[in-house]
Amino acid sequence: ILNVEQSPQSLHVQEGDSTNFTCSFPSSNFYALHWYRWETAKSPEALFVMTLNGDEKKKGRISATLNTKEGYSYLYIKGSQPEDSATYLCALLGIGSSNTGKLIFGQGTTLQVKP
Amino acid sequence: DGGITQSPKYLFRKEGQNVTLSCEQNLNHDAMYWYRQDPGQGLRLIYYSQIVNDFQKGDIAEGYSVSREKKESFPLTVTSAQKNPTAFYLCASTPPGGYSNQPQHFGDGTRLSIL
Numbered sequence: 732i733l734n735v736e737q738s739p740q741s742l743h744v745q746e747g748d749s750t751n752f753t754c755s756f757p758s759s760n761f762y763a764l765h766w767y768r769w770e771t772a773k774s775p776e777a778l779f780v781m782t783l784n785g786d787e788k789k790k791g792r793i794s795a796t797l798n799t800k801e802g803y804s805y806l807y808i809k810g811s812q813p814e815d816s817a818t819y820l821c822a823l824l825g826i827g828s829s830n831t832g833k834l835i836f837g838q839g840t841t842l843q844v845k846p
Numbered sequence: 847d848g849g850i851t852q853s854p855k856y857l858f859r860k861e862g863q864n865v866t867l868s869c870e871q872n873l874n875h876d877a878m879y880w881y882r883q884d885p886g887q888g889l890r891l892i893y894y895s896q897i898v899n900d901f902q903k904g905d906i907a908e909g910y911s912v913s914r915e916k917k918e919s920f921p922l923t924v925t926s927a928q929k930n931p932t933a934f935y936l937c938a939s940t941p942p943g944g945y946s947n948q949p950q951h952f953g954d955g956t957r958l959s960i961l
Contacts, residue, residue, distance in 0.1 A: 735888065765949055774850070775936070777949030820888070831896060832877050832940045833904070834950065836888035 733757055735823045737837035744811050745845050751807045752840040754821035758802030763824040765834060766795055766806055770817040778806075778819075811844040818842075848873045852937050852953035858961050859924065859931060867922045867956045869937030877940040878920040879950065882906060882933045889936060895920055924958060932960050 736755045744750050756764065763782045769775040779788040784799040792809045808815055818841045822834035850871045859865045869878065877896045881889040891904030895914040909928025914920055924931045934957050938950040 740886075763947065767949070767952075772954075774952040774954045777951075780947050780949050782947060822889075831894065831902070832879075832948075832950070833891060833894060834889075836881075836890075838886060838888040 733760060733823060733825055733835045735821060735835050735837040737819075737821055737840050739840060740838065741841040741843070743843045743845065746812060748811050748844075749807065749809045750811055750842065751805050752819065752842075754804045754806070754837055756802050756804075756821075756823045756835075758799055760825040760827070761799045761802070761823065762826045762829045764797060764804050765822040765824065766804070767820040767822070768817045769820055769839070775820060806840075808842070811842070813844045813846050816842055816844045850937055850939060850951055850953035852935075852956050854956060855954065857956055857958045859958060860961050862926045864923055864925050865931075865958065867924070867935055867937075867958070869920045869922065869953060870918055871920075871937075871939045871951075872918060873939060873941070873951060874917070875939035875951070876917070876942050878914070879938040879940075880904070880910075880912065880920070880922045881936045881938065883936065884933050892922065892935075931958055933958060 738753050766778040767775040779795045781797040786797040794807045797804045818839040820839045822836045853868045879894045880892040890906050893912040895901035911923045936955045937953045941948045
Protein backbone atom coordinates (compact mmCIF):
# COMPACT_ATOMS: atom_id res chain seq x y z
CA ILE A 732 0.00 0.00 0.00
CA LEU A 733 1.37 3.40 -0.98
CA ASN A 734 1.94 5.81 1.88
CA VAL A 735 1.93 9.59 1.64
CA GLU A 736 3.17 11.39 4.75
CA GLN A 737 2.71 15.05 5.59
CA SER A 738 4.51 16.95 8.32
CA PRO A 739 3.92 18.62 10.58
CA GLN A 740 0.36 17.57 11.38
CA SER A 741 -0.45 21.09 12.59
CA LEU A 742 1.24 24.46 12.68
CA HIS A 743 0.51 27.74 14.45
CA VAL A 744 2.22 30.89 13.15
CA GLN A 745 1.87 34.62 13.58
CA GLU A 746 0.61 36.85 10.78
CA GLY A 747 3.52 37.82 8.59
CA ASP A 748 5.58 34.70 9.32
CA SER A 749 6.69 32.57 6.42
CA THR A 750 6.19 28.86 6.78
CA ASN A 751 6.67 25.59 4.96
CA PHE A 752 5.58 22.00 5.25
CA THR A 753 6.50 18.70 3.70
CA CYS A 754 4.87 15.91 1.74
CA SER A 755 6.81 12.63 1.41
CA PHE A 756 5.94 9.83 -1.00
CA PRO A 757 7.54 6.67 -2.46
CA SER A 758 9.74 7.98 -5.27
CA SER A 759 9.61 4.70 -7.14
CA ASN A 760 5.90 5.06 -7.85
CA PHE A 761 5.60 8.74 -8.72
CA TYR A 762 3.46 9.97 -11.59
CA ALA A 763 2.10 13.31 -10.36
CA LEU A 764 1.65 15.20 -7.09
CA HIS A 765 -1.35 17.36 -6.18
CA TRP A 766 -1.64 20.06 -3.51
CA TYR A 767 -5.04 21.19 -2.23
CA ARG A 768 -6.15 23.83 0.30
CA TRP A 769 -9.17 22.94 2.42
CA GLU A 770 -10.72 25.76 4.41
CA THR A 771 -13.25 25.01 7.13
CA ALA A 772 -16.82 24.66 5.82
CA LYS A 773 -15.65 24.80 2.20
CA SER A 774 -14.65 22.22 -0.38
CA PRO A 775 -10.97 21.41 -1.06
CA GLU A 776 -9.50 23.66 -3.71
CA ALA A 777 -6.67 22.67 -6.03
CA LEU A 778 -3.43 24.64 -5.64
CA PHE A 779 -0.93 22.80 -7.82
CA VAL A 780 -0.47 19.69 -9.92
CA MET A 781 3.22 18.86 -10.32
CA THR A 782 4.75 16.26 -12.58
CA LEU A 783 8.41 17.08 -13.27
CA ASN A 784 11.39 16.64 -10.98
CA GLY A 785 12.65 20.08 -9.97
CA ASP A 786 9.29 21.65 -10.78
CA GLU A 787 8.49 24.84 -8.92
CA LYS A 788 5.02 26.37 -9.04
CA LYS A 789 3.73 29.61 -7.57
CA LYS A 790 0.30 31.08 -6.86
CA GLY A 791 0.47 34.45 -5.15
CA ARG A 792 2.30 33.97 -1.84
CA ILE A 793 2.17 30.19 -2.05
CA SER A 794 4.76 28.13 -3.88
CA ALA A 795 5.68 24.47 -4.10
CA THR A 796 8.74 22.49 -5.12
CA LEU A 797 9.06 18.87 -6.15
CA ASN A 798 11.88 16.33 -5.82
CA THR A 799 10.77 13.06 -7.38
CA LYS A 800 14.15 11.33 -6.95
CA GLU A 801 14.07 11.60 -3.17
CA GLY A 802 10.27 11.57 -2.91
CA TYR A 803 9.24 14.86 -1.35
CA SER A 804 7.51 18.14 -2.06
CA TYR A 805 7.60 21.36 -0.03
CA LEU A 806 4.81 23.90 0.19
CA TYR A 807 5.88 27.43 1.16
CA ILE A 808 3.70 30.31 2.29
CA LYS A 809 5.39 33.69 2.37
CA GLY A 810 4.09 36.28 4.81
CA SER A 811 1.20 34.19 6.17
CA GLN A 812 -2.17 35.88 6.54
CA PRO A 813 -5.17 34.79 8.65
CA GLU A 814 -6.99 33.83 5.44
CA ASP A 815 -4.26 31.23 4.80
CA SER A 816 -5.59 29.25 7.77
CA ALA A 817 -6.67 25.91 6.32
CA THR A 818 -5.70 22.28 6.01
CA TYR A 819 -3.24 21.66 3.19
CA LEU A 820 -3.49 18.25 1.55
CA CYS A 821 -1.04 16.59 -0.76
CA ALA A 822 -1.98 13.60 -2.90
CA LEU A 823 0.06 11.22 -5.01
CA LEU A 824 -1.00 9.88 -8.37
CA GLY A 825 1.00 6.66 -8.63
CA ILE A 826 2.23 5.05 -11.84
CA GLY A 827 -0.35 2.29 -11.48
CA SER A 828 -3.15 4.84 -11.23
CA SER A 829 -2.18 7.06 -14.11
CA ASN A 830 -5.10 5.75 -16.18
CA THR A 831 -7.70 5.98 -13.40
CA GLY A 832 -6.89 9.19 -11.57
CA LYS A 833 -6.90 7.44 -8.19
CA LEU A 834 -5.14 9.67 -5.67
CA ILE A 835 -3.49 8.65 -2.40
CA PHE A 836 -3.88 11.48 0.11
CA GLY A 837 -1.68 12.41 3.02
CA GLN A 838 -3.34 13.20 6.34
CA GLY A 839 -2.91 16.95 5.83
CA THR A 840 -1.16 19.82 7.60
CA THR A 841 -3.48 22.19 9.43
CA LEU A 842 -2.21 25.75 9.50
CA GLN A 843 -3.50 28.36 11.91
CA VAL A 844 -2.35 31.95 11.35
CA LYS A 845 -2.88 34.27 14.31
CA PRO A 846 -3.48 37.96 13.63
CA ASP B 847 -21.56 28.42 -12.23
CA GLY B 848 -20.43 24.83 -12.72
CA GLY B 849 -19.68 22.71 -9.73
CA ILE B 850 -20.35 19.66 -7.62
CA THR B 851 -23.39 19.56 -5.35
CA GLN B 852 -23.58 17.15 -2.47
CA SER B 853 -26.71 16.64 -0.42
CA PRO B 854 -27.68 16.55 2.29
CA LYS B 855 -25.05 18.47 4.27
CA TYR B 856 -25.86 16.47 7.42
CA LEU B 857 -27.38 13.00 7.59
CA PHE B 858 -28.32 10.74 10.46
CA ARG B 859 -28.62 6.99 10.18
CA LYS B 860 -30.39 4.58 12.44
CA GLU B 861 -28.97 1.14 13.13
CA GLY B 862 -29.74 -1.29 10.30
CA GLN B 863 -30.72 1.45 7.89
CA ASN B 864 -29.34 2.15 4.43
CA VAL B 865 -28.83 5.79 3.50
CA THR B 866 -27.94 7.40 0.17
CA LEU B 867 -25.70 10.42 -0.29
CA SER B 868 -26.24 12.45 -3.43
CA CYS B 869 -23.51 13.84 -5.69
CA GLU B 870 -24.36 15.82 -8.82
CA GLN B 871 -21.98 17.67 -11.14
CA ASN B 872 -22.60 19.98 -14.09
CA LEU B 873 -18.95 20.19 -15.14
CA ASN B 874 -19.24 17.55 -17.87
CA HIS B 875 -16.56 15.50 -16.13
CA ASP B 876 -16.28 11.82 -16.94
CA ALA B 877 -14.57 10.55 -13.78
CA MET B 878 -16.15 10.80 -10.33
CA TYR B 879 -14.90 9.68 -6.91
CA TRP B 880 -16.19 9.14 -3.37
CA TYR B 881 -13.90 9.67 -0.39
CA ARG B 882 -14.30 9.22 3.31
CA GLN B 883 -12.52 11.32 5.93
CA ASP B 884 -12.02 10.30 9.54
CA PRO B 885 -10.32 12.49 12.18
CA GLY B 886 -6.53 12.49 11.83
CA GLN B 887 -6.61 10.54 8.58
CA GLY B 888 -6.27 11.45 4.94
CA LEU B 889 -9.07 11.09 2.45
CA ARG B 890 -9.64 7.42 1.63
CA LEU B 891 -11.17 6.30 -1.67
CA ILE B 892 -14.42 4.34 -1.44
CA TYR B 893 -15.50 3.98 -5.09
CA TYR B 894 -14.76 5.65 -8.38
CA SER B 895 -16.27 5.74 -11.84
CA GLN B 896 -14.54 6.70 -15.05
CA ILE B 897 -17.55 6.43 -17.31
CA VAL B 898 -21.31 5.98 -17.20
CA ASN B 899 -22.47 2.49 -16.22
CA ASP B 900 -19.03 1.53 -14.93
CA PHE B 901 -17.49 1.87 -11.48
CA GLN B 902 -14.64 0.34 -9.49
CA LYS B 903 -13.97 -0.34 -5.82
CA GLY B 904 -11.52 1.88 -4.03
CA ASP B 905 -9.56 1.03 -0.91
CA ILE B 906 -12.48 0.85 1.55
CA ALA B 907 -15.51 -0.24 -0.50
CA GLU B 908 -16.92 -2.76 1.99
CA GLY B 909 -20.34 -1.71 3.24
CA TYR B 910 -20.89 0.80 0.44
CA SER B 911 -22.50 0.69 -2.99
CA VAL B 912 -22.72 3.14 -5.90
CA SER B 913 -24.38 3.56 -9.27
CA ARG B 914 -23.52 5.65 -12.33
CA GLU B 915 -26.59 5.75 -14.54
CA LYS B 916 -25.98 9.32 -15.68
CA LYS B 917 -22.78 11.25 -16.29
CA GLU B 918 -23.89 13.97 -13.88
CA SER B 919 -24.77 11.75 -10.94
CA PHE B 920 -22.82 9.37 -8.70
CA PRO B 921 -24.86 8.50 -5.59
CA LEU B 922 -23.28 6.59 -2.70
CA THR B 923 -25.32 4.22 -0.53
CA VAL B 924 -24.04 3.46 2.94
CA THR B 925 -25.51 0.06 3.75
CA SER B 926 -26.22 -1.52 7.12
CA ALA B 927 -23.14 -3.69 6.50
CA GLN B 928 -20.93 -0.65 7.09
CA LYS B 929 -20.39 -0.95 10.83
CA ASN B 930 -18.65 2.36 11.36
CA PRO B 931 -20.32 4.81 8.98
CA THR B 932 -19.84 7.97 11.05
CA ALA B 933 -17.54 10.12 8.93
CA PHE B 934 -17.33 13.03 6.52
CA TYR B 935 -17.93 12.06 2.87
CA LEU B 936 -16.56 13.98 -0.09
CA CYS B 937 -17.44 13.58 -3.74
CA ALA B 938 -15.02 14.66 -6.47
CA SER B 939 -14.68 14.69 -10.24
CA THR B 940 -11.86 15.06 -12.76
CA PRO B 941 -11.95 16.90 -16.08
CA PRO B 942 -11.23 14.97 -19.27
CA GLY B 943 -7.79 15.32 -20.82
CA GLY B 944 -5.61 13.01 -18.82
CA TYR B 945 -5.25 12.41 -15.12
CA SER B 946 -1.61 13.45 -14.81
CA ASN B 947 -2.20 17.17 -15.05
CA GLN B 948 -5.81 17.67 -14.01
CA PRO B 949 -6.76 18.36 -10.39
CA GLN B 950 -9.88 16.94 -8.83
CA HIS B 951 -12.87 19.18 -8.13
CA PHE B 952 -14.69 18.60 -4.85
CA GLY B 953 -18.16 19.07 -3.40
CA ASP B 954 -18.79 20.53 0.05
CA GLY B 955 -19.27 17.14 1.66
CA THR B 956 -21.88 15.28 3.73
CA ARG B 957 -21.41 14.53 7.42
CA LEU B 958 -23.02 11.23 8.36
CA SER B 959 -23.73 10.34 11.98
CA ILE B 960 -25.30 7.36 13.72
CA LEU B 961 -28.38 7.92 15.89
